[in-house]
Amino acid sequence: MGRQNGKKIWSIMALCAMIGFLLLPVATSLNALASGGGEAPPAPAVKAEGEKKDEAKVEKGRDVYYKTEGIVSGAPAPKTVDGPRDYPRYNFESRVLLWFANQQHLYYGSFVLAVPIFCMIIEFMGVVTKDKAMAKKYDQLAYDFIKISLTAYSLTAILGGILIFTFLTLYPAFFGYLSSIFRPVMHIYALMFVAESGTLYIYYYGWDKMKEGFLKWIHLSMSVILNVIGTLLMMLANSWIGFMMSPAGVDEQGRFLGNIWHVIHTALWNPLNVHRILGNMAFGGGVVAAYAAYRFLSAKTDEERAHYDWMGYIAMALAVAFLIPLPFAGYWLMREVYAYRQQMGITLMGGLLAWLFIIQATMIGILFLSTNYYLWQALGRMRGAEKYQRYIKYLVFVLVCGFLIFITPHTMVMTPAELKAMGGQQHPVLGNYGVMSAKNGGINVIITTTVLSFIWYMRGNKEPMVPWKNFGNIFMGAFFGFAYVNIIWLAVYGYYIPANVRVGLSVPQVATTLSCLFFMTALNGFMLKGAKQMGPIEWGKISVRSQYAIIMLATAFTWMMGLMGYIRSSVRLFWHVNEIMRDNSPWAYTHTVGFAANMISFNVLFFWISILFVFWLGTLGAKKVPVNVKAHVPGRVPEPAHGH
Amino acid sequence: MEMMIIKAITNPIFWFALLAFGVVLLFVGKKMNILNNTAYAAMVSVVIVVAYFHIVDHYLMEMQGLDYWYLFRK
Numbered sequence: 001m002g003r004q005n006g007k008k009i010w011s012i013m014a015l016c017a018m019i020g021f022l023l024l025p026v027a028t029s030l031n032a033l034a035s036g037g038g039e040a041p042p043a044p045a046v047k048a049e050g051e052k053k054d055e056a057k058v059e060k061g062r063d064v065y066y067k068t069e070g071i072v073s074g075a076p077a078p079k080t081v082d083g084p085r086d087y088p089r090y091n092f093e094s095r096v097l098l099w100f101a102n103q104q105h106l107y108y109g110s111f112v113l114a115v116p117i118f119c120m121i122i123e124f125m126g127v128v129t130k131d132k133a134m135a136k137k138y139d140q141l142a143y144d145f146i147k148i149s150l151t152a153y154s155l156t157a158i159l160g161g162i163l164i165f166t167f168l169t170l171y172p173a174f175f176g177y178l179s180s181i182f183r184p185v186m187h188i189y190a191l192m193f194v195a196e197s198g199t200l201y202i203y204y205y206g207w208d209k210m211k212e213g214f215l216k217w218i219h220l221s222m223s224v225i226l227n228v229i230g231t232l233l234m235m236l237a238n239s240w241i242g243f244m245m246s247p248a249g250v251d252e253q254g255r256f257l258g259n260i261w262h263v264i265h266t267a268l269w270n271p272l273n274v275h276r277i278l279g280n281m282a283f284g285g286g287v288v289a290a291y292a293a294y295r296f297l298s299a300k301t302d303e304e305r306a307h308y309d310w311m312g313y314i315a316m317a318l319a320v321a322f323l324i325p326l327p328f329a330g331y332w333l334m335r336e337v338y339a340y341r342q343q344m345g346i347t348l349m350g351g352l353l354a355w356l357f358i359i360q361a362t363m364i365g366i367l368f369l370s371t372n373y374y375l376w377q378a379l380g381r382m383r384g385a386e387k388y389q390r391y392i393k394y395l396v397f398v399l400v401c402g403f404l405i406f407i408t409p410h411t412m413v414m415t416p417a418e419l420k421a422m423g424g425q426q427h428p429v430l431g432n433y434g435v436m437s438a439k440n441g442g443i444n445v446i447i448t449t450t451v452l453s454f455i456w457y458m459r460g461n462k463e464p465m466v467p468w469k470n471f472g473n474i475f476m477g478a479f480f481g482f483a484y485v486n487i488i489w490l491a492v493y494g495y496y497i498p499a500n501v502r503v504g505l506s507v508p509q510v511a512t513t514l515s516c517l518f519f520m521t522a523l524n525g526f527m528l529k530g531a532k533q534m535g536p537i538e539w540g541k542i543s544v545r546s547q548y549a550i551i552m553l554a555t556a557f558t559w560m561m562g563l564m565g566y567i568r569s570s571v572r573l574f575w576h577v578n579e580i581m582r583d584n585s586p587w588a589y590t591h592t593v594g595f596a597a598n599m600i601s602f603n604v605l606f607f608w609i610s611i612l613f614v615f616w617l618g619t620l621g622a623k624k625v626p627v628n629v630k631a632h633v634p635g636r637v638p639e640p641a642h643g644h
Numbered sequence: 645m646e647m648m649i650i651k652a653i654t655n656p657i658f659w660f661a662l663l664a665f666g667v668v669l670l671f672v673g674k675k676m677n678i679l680n681n682t683a684y685a686a687m688v689s690v691v692i693v694v695a696y697f698h699i700v701d702h703y704l705m706e707m708q709g710l711d712y713w714y715l716f717r718k
Contacts, residue, residue: 508701
């Protein structure tokens with residue numbers, strides 16, 4: 001009893017320490033924020049003599065974004081020249097080196113920020129599940145997840161160090177300027193990182209010590225704190241890229257005006273935050289699912305296969321849950337980009353970088369096609385799901401139509417002869433699909449179909465038993481049917497109304513898709529209460545192809561993240577900080593699409609080779625434990641293959 | 645006559661009334677135990693769903709200061 005109490009006290013102390021860690025950066029920043037984050041104002045005693053003279057020296061500047069006046073508190077952005085002082089270099093393109101270091105750090109950073117969020121969700125599911133066997137399995141799964149991320153965490157820190165050294169070595173003038181602007185929060189970032197590391201290690205190593213009762217809740221609270229710190233860290237990092245794209249808090253010369261909140265809270269900061277959180281989650285889920293697929297494919301026993309099939313399914317479901325709202329967050333980001341600088345939006349989607357968006361559309365399409373394919377394959381491990389098999393071909397047709405419209409370019413690169421033969425830059429028929437009105441329709445049809453596949457999967461081996469099941473099925477059919485009609489109608493309607501009205505049609509289209517997602521998933525849940533099970537989910541008895549679909553999904557996520565990062569960064573064109581600090585290095589030009597694609601592919605390949613190494617390291621410490629799989633029992637999931 | 649129809653369908657009150665009618669049909673069907681009748685269920689579902697999507701389209705455009713019924717009014 002006394003020992004138990006001691007444990008409780010230690011746990012509460014650890015939790016308090018973490019909260020202290022969390023509050024520490026805030027406390028240390030209070031002073032900086034109170035003084036506007038800039039340099040300390042001159043002491044009153046100093047200006048006692050000749051006060052008027054001193055005040056005359058105070059220079060004021062106008063914020064380039066907020067249009068407010070502020071006291072100039074920093075040096076102007078340096079005007080760099082191509083030479084060893086501002087751009088020291090090796091015999092290699094510095095931008096490519098920085099690109100590589102940045103991308104690898106981002107991949108690992110995203111992964112280690114996303115996985116603890118999954119752990120939190122799964123651990124919470126384990127705590128609230130009444131079935132003790134299931135609770136144990138969820139707990140084991142959460143532990144497996146955090147174990148994978150721990151090795152990756154060390155690599156993230158190493159890559160972060162490499163990134164800073166790359167900046168300092170190759171872009172000292174730019175890095176010096178950015179550091180001077182963000183100086184009031186630089187130490188907060190560093191302290192947050194320390195807090196994140198401390199919390200993560202206590203969370204991981206305290207797992208076994210705090211596995212029951214009140215202590216488990218303390219442990220779960222630690223995961224919440226861990227994720228709050230992680231998210232704040234990410235938001236701080238986002239403020240730097242937000243500043244580079246849409247600077248605020250500085251005047252036209254780039255001089256800091258004393259308000260650090262303006263520097264952080266730029267026009268694109270919040271859309272970037274939302275987009276990145278969702279993107280990281282989808283990416284993290286994809287990587288964990290790929291890990292499970294890899295273990296499934298290399299499994300020697302049915303028990304192992306069953307466990308990793310289940311793990312892959314959970315990770316995949318989490319990834320898809322965040323993938324579905326991701327395009328909408330992307331639309332919001334683009335909308336804000338257009339609102340901030342219309343030219344920037346045109347460069348992205350209608351100009352220099354437009355072809356990269358066609359590639360992005362292709363990748364998004366691949367993501368959704370892979371997801372649907374996995375779900376259809378997963379129907380195969382359920383008895384009773386055969387009834388849906390004959391309808392899959394119709395879903396394939398709808399998906400392919402949506403996909404083809406979504407990837408149709410507006411104009412083509414052609415030779416003069418081709419141009420003449422076609423009668424213009426736009427194809428007389430297909431050219432009509434190369435506009436946003438059609439593309440919005442295409443992607444919403446794809447997402448709605450994915451929701452439908454998911455609902456079919458949920459009821460694969462179940463037969464609703466509610467008295468109103470016939471009405472429920474018909475209502476659901478009507479809802480999906482008219483949702484498709486509404487999405488397509490809005491897409492077609494867009495061709496007949498002026499552009500300023502048309503632009504708003506994407507919002508009801510998105511709302512239609514989200515209505516299907518939320519209302520129909522909820523209705524399905526109600527209908528499946530007390531449903532009759534047609535047969536068990538036979539974990540592990542899924543086609544090998546499905547696992548390759550998961551690996552495809554994860555690879556497509558990785559590739560798309562690389563692509564989108566490149567697009568976002570390239571849109572600044574020849575600016576380090578948009579319209580404030582010019583990039584005068586020899587590499588201030590936009591690469592060809594081919595070069596960018598090769599570079600992204602190299603980054604993806606490097607990441608996957610290194611993460612496979614991390615996976616392999618994770619298997620070294622694992623001990624085999626006896627497992628007792630009851631894969632044929634309805635609704636049961638197998639025992640985990642490894643112990644702590 | 646045509647103008648009156650256009651005026652009616654471009655008014656959100658019409659769609660709210662249709663939605664309310666659909667909900668009333670739903671409760672009537674439940675009370676009379678005919679909700680699982682395929683034809684009745686289909687009718688009720690179509691009324692509710694069509695009204696719902698029109699309300700969504702109308703208000704989400706209005707929220708942005710835009711007119712969903714632009715083409716019809718012109």
